[in-house]
Amino acid sequence: MHRAYAAIEAGFDTFLDDLVMLTEVPAPPFGEAARGEAFKTRIAACGMDTVTVDAVGNVVALRRGTGRGKVAIAAHLDTVFPAGTDVTVRREGTRLYAPGVGDDTRGLAAILAVARALDAADVRTEADLLVVADVGEEGLGDLRGVRHLFEAGEHAGTIDAFFSFDGSDMEKLVTGGIGSLRYRIVFRGPGGHSFIDFGRVNPSNALGAVVAELARTPVPDEPRTTFSSSVLGGGSSINAIPEEVFVEVDLRSADPGPLADLDARLRRLVAQAVEEENGRARLSAGMLTAEIVPIGNRPAAPLRENGRVIDETRAAHLEFGFSPRVTASSTDANVPLALDIPSVTLGSGPGAGGVHTLGEWVDVERDGSVRALKAGLSAVLRVAGIAAG
């Protein structure tokens, strides 16, 4: 254990090199392959037994343990920034500035640091260790990387615990998954002239009714449950009844029950709005229809307060001066948490800002950064177990 901690200290400059190098390989949504290759080269040098790229683009490296069980440690390859974004890293004092440097490139560098320290210190774990750089965590990626890992990939059904290194708040452990359902609801009709064809169905009317009624939906404060009608569009001219309009709706909850209730209500509101508009219109030119197009679906998982993985992770943090509390968020851990696989999303280091903006930065001040990496390593070793040497 102490040799491994010493290896974290000795490897800190390599951690920083990894962080800068990986940040400067663009990884836009659905374009993570180049960064995956860069990660693969580095993890392959950490004494893994196998390193593969799976069907969806996750880099998956296996380090065999001496006994039973399998613990996965993951960070996500993708950033929110589109192709063409300048991802050059700039250093000012102890800060590194670049889009994506914190979310989640520092997580990628952290799991490399953990794997490299185990290799350098020649520490064997009891459980197998699976180091995963996954795709599709952000936005429309819709957790497709971890979804494949747990539902379809080679290791599906065999992972006993999951750590996601993602975030910069060392005082928080994410042990609940905020679930979300996202839809683009498209309303269509025959269109027509606003004056001459008045009386035909108007898709905007149904859109308005859905949005207005959704806004009147009571939702619980605990577990926190929310809705938002956001991007709207459609219609071609002030002179014309629209042929097509759409609204994008985001539903979220920390608990699957209220999320399912909200989902059912939204579907009922769409059906009612279509019925109302068709009921008052002259239908000879055509009826109103609505299509509910799913554009996101992240499973909710109730917040866990305790359990072996949570308790050991908390203890590991306390060991290095952090006092985290548990919270729910939307991370890669949503998928295993919803499958009842003990999972925690933990910080990759203290201090960051401007997440999801071009001004994103992380603080790589040595003391805090090293303590965070040691806490992560400690959590992994506590859960995976150290083989008698």
Added chain:
Amino acid sequence: MHRAYAAIEAGFDTFLDDLVMLTEVPAPPFGEAARGEAFKTRIAACGMDTVTVDAVGNVVALRRGTGRGKVAIAAHLDTVFPAGTDVTVRREGTRLYAPGVGDDTRGLAAILAVARALDAADVRTEADLLVVADVGEEGLGDLRGVRHLFEAGEHAGTIDAFFSFDGSDMEKLVTGGIGSLRYRIVFRGPGGHSFIDFGRVNPSNALGAVVAELARTPVPDEPRTTFSSSVLGGGSSINAIPEEVFVEVDLRSADPGPLADLDARLRRLVAQAVEEENGRARLSAGMLTAEIVPIGNRPAAPLRENGRVIDETRAAHLEFGFSPRVTASSTDANVPLALDIPSVTLGSGPGAGGVHTLGEWVDVERDGSVRALKAGLSAVLRVAGIAAG
């Protein structure tokens, strides 16, 4: 009178030349100056007393009468087609094809034909004749040409009757004005994260309530009164509560009363929706506001069945084989009709299609075209009166 009719026949080829030439001078919305100059050159050759271009770009030519009164004959310079549209005229059989050839370039050629025939036949009218090629009839032009003519220009307050040569249905006389009010309603709030900031005002919610309630508004069938929520937009991300959304709303009626009622209801609905959303939200980050931005305002005027100008115009049409009925529409005549100035919008010739499309055409078959021009000339002379020769 007969000499003037003979001049229409003799000048038919010149009418066609005018039509082709004027069609080929582009006149996009708010870009009518070049076509105005071309019209000015031609009307100046028709023996007018004065020819001027007024402050908004209308070409206004005065031909003095021998007695009292003033009769205006108008057509509009502007087309709906943007700058850069190919306006080359193509002839197939008796059809001329080109964007804008019918709406309203044939009207411009018709008022030139009437003026030229009076000059050629040396017919003096009792009333002054005002020949007007006006700007801004279409769309966002919002009738600004005739508005200036009747409300601010040199001849404001002195015009006793108004003819608009616009349209291709010789079986219709427009004697009522469909009024319209058009708004872009913009809803604004502080925005925020869809999950973290849930509870803040969401501008989409208020937009939805306005559109849904407007859709439930009872409106009379007679006078025909309509509303349409058309172009929608706003919101930046499914992740974010929008900072700004908008909807464009079109209200119309053949009568000023129901139009004013509908307008008042819309304003009430906007106020109520803002109040509802602010009433249920957490306002610490900011309140919802709504701005009702006018983007169109055409006065309504009730349909007239009879009156000297209508009766004489009908008689003139019957004289040349047309049997028009009266109807309401949205034309340049809305403005004088709303001021109680006897006004008729009449066809510039029979046969046209593809109005407001790139495939627009008019039929210039000689017999029907000549009868239509004679009917127009006859209507003008019946109303203006022929001075004893």
